[in-house]
Amino acid sequence: MTRIVIDPITRIEGHLAIEVEVDGGKVKDAWTSGTLFRGFEMVLKGRDPRDAYHITQRICGVCPTSHAHAAALCLEDAAGIHAPDMGRLVRNMVEGAQFLHSHILWFYHLAALDFVDVVAALKAEPREQSLKDVQARLKRFVDSGQLGPFANAYWGHPAYKLPAELNLLAVAHYLEALDKQAQASHISAIFGGRMPMTMTTPAGGSVHIPTVDDMANLRPRLLEIKEWVERVYIPDVLAVAPYYLDWAAVGKGPASFLAWGVFDDPSFDGKNRLLPSGIVTDGLTVKEIDEKAVTEDVTHGWYRDGAPVHPSSGVTEPEFTQWDVEKKYTWAKAPRYGDRPMEVGALARMVVAYAKGHPTAKRLIDDTLAALGVAGKPEVLFSVVGRIAARALETKLIADAMVEWSDAILENIKKGKKETFTHYTVPARAQGAGLWEAPRGALGHWNQIEKGRLANYQVITPTCWNISPRDGKGIRGTIEQALIGTPVADPKRPLEILRVAHSFDPCLACTVHVIDPVSNEVYKVKVA
């Protein structure tokens, strides 16, 4: 038995530590720890409900627009309004561009280095001039002895399997993707003013009124990214996957999936979103969501103990004691859906869409399974490989939809249908829910308004689900379960642990939250 602690886990957002117990070259047990507490919900209390749009964005600088839109939907739910069609389209574009940005960044800059040996790319013998150039730049870089962000990594580890040529191609695309992820964010900024931290889509719709100029600026950027996703990102995933097919059997986790759904259609019904809401458990059995089935447990978090309850009625107080994996070992809580830990993220969204018979998701997934030689076996998606594939396919699905939304915006401009904002009065007393998705998965905001001010505000972020610790019954969290069975060739260089952790794209800044112990009155939350 060997205990391995990886602290910090890098190439994620925020502060995560993982401890595993390895026996016979495989992980036997695992603990995930969030190591930073910020307490946003306490900061929100007492404020103007409209300000939550700006404040909650600072929960996460990687997915600020998702918090922005969950907050906007939450207040709109409380006020009983919807954005006009143009407002809806602007939001979808700002959010969609963020998904493109986030998935490209995740694949090339955060996750790829677990599968691509940068130094081994020097051994390639490329025929193409452009790859020779990249290799020469890489050689100069390595020869300088200053490897910067590539220093002291697990290069040469036996778990790296790519041929040298593919390593080199991936390094070239790492550089190129630095430009693409920025381009995608620039699209968000054209409508949103800046990115990160979007400015224009608070409750009511959009304060920005799209113009033909915007579209002239935006369209070439969007089409360029869309083509690049089709010609580079997806082919790269399919080129790399055959060398790592054994990772289709690693990292399964609880195999229960939750999606609140994202990208509204004109009905504003979560079931009709581009990526619909739903729950998938027990294979591919799909059900509609029941938000009231959510509870949070604090047995193993640094909070004063209490029974697991719905987030709107929990009594919780931060209380750092000591780091002890047998007792308390994280600032994260343990959310459960009907007692189950759930996986959220691109895989969850794509699996829910697939199980619901979403035609585009189904075609994309079936084509991919066929290309990988596992046609008709969607269960192989419940793995590290599945998460990588799901993000790539979702990127394409969203890029295609964005072209359609941008067409719709242009059409609206032409027809003079420019209404972007629904006016409303902040209710004196109300409550609302904003259920949405960040790139990393299901995101829920809940507010309670008293005397026109926020009496309570609750957030359950995607990574809350994924890096959950054990609950009071001892059931492990999602990543903890996924880690079990992971091979570890060299305990001093636990590359394989990073592969599983990164496959969830953890975002820790989002994760840690708190319910104010003073005012948490029980209230019923409406389902959006």
Added chain:
Amino acid sequence: MMDLNLGRERAPLLHGSREPSVIPSLSRRDFLKICGTMAALLGLGASAVPRIAQALEEAAARRPSVIWLNFASDTGCTEALIKASYPNAAQLLLETLSMDYNETIMAAAGEQSEEILREALKRGQYYLIVEGAIPTKKGYGMIARREMIDIGKEFAAKANAVIAVGSCATWGGVPAGDPNPSGLKGVREALGVESINLDLCPVNEGILVATIVDLLLTNRIPALDSSGRPKIFYGQTIHDQCERRAHFEAGRFVERFGSREEELGYCLYKVGCKGPMAYANCSKFRYNDRVSWCIGAGAPCIGCSEPGWVDKFAGFYERLPGVRVPGIGGVEAGADKVGVAAGAATAVGIAAHAIGTGLSGRFKEKAPSKKAGKAPEKGGGSR
């Protein structure tokens, strides 16, 4: 929607018959263009272009070490950094500087990343960039089982220069808003060092890059205001540099979002813009390849350039008190509370150069807090 065409796309890549798509190395022409843009952003004339080119080339030859520590943050400033265009992220992080430690992008993890830190500390001679606030309560922020504040102090002591990026690192930021549950503080207060404070939430990527280029060019700490911000970027209000200023002067305002007035780009003061009290050059640098900025896109400024903005400017859609509004013939309600009278002949009741005069501090004391008008609480604050 288009089919994937998996077979057609996959084969050429594997067999190398299609010229892969990669970014070519920077041409001399493009490099000089970047230097030209940078000169303009630093307020320097064309004669500075060769000096900037030389400084960047010298930097590229030795690649100065950067240690980027991420504390109580949301990584928004790292996200801002990688949106940079002049130079872009690859040119800056891989070819000009040696980004030796940044947890968000570095390949190494755990023991191997800790080793990089230990070596950097031994070696010294690095620029320290801090993103995120510093928790002062024990256990509220840890990396490798150490308190963030201890790591920060250790690394600040040996740095060539310390740059605090974004609101969190300069004064605590949004999570330090009332009641500041983790006892967050900024770099100057928590670590006791004279940081270069790059306020805004997140940092403007142009300001961050220009500050680094300026350091490479002059090897000196730039002139700072009383909040530690480089005067060159934070010396004037957003209002004074705003492209909608003429509408303000003419009394043309947006009264309702989504209105005809909004479409015409009128002034956003009446829908909550904090530009008259916010000191930064957002309108000049803009954001994201300079495609837009907050007011440019029709959003009222939330004042995120100012220490304490999250409480000071709470009620982001409420009208800023103390601004004399043209066309209305008077000062808006609340002016008396602020007690600032404009000396200038302009209609604005806020002095243009409050920085260094203590005016900002006075405003901070007297501005209505977010608690004003707040529903009564049973205990407040907690803990």
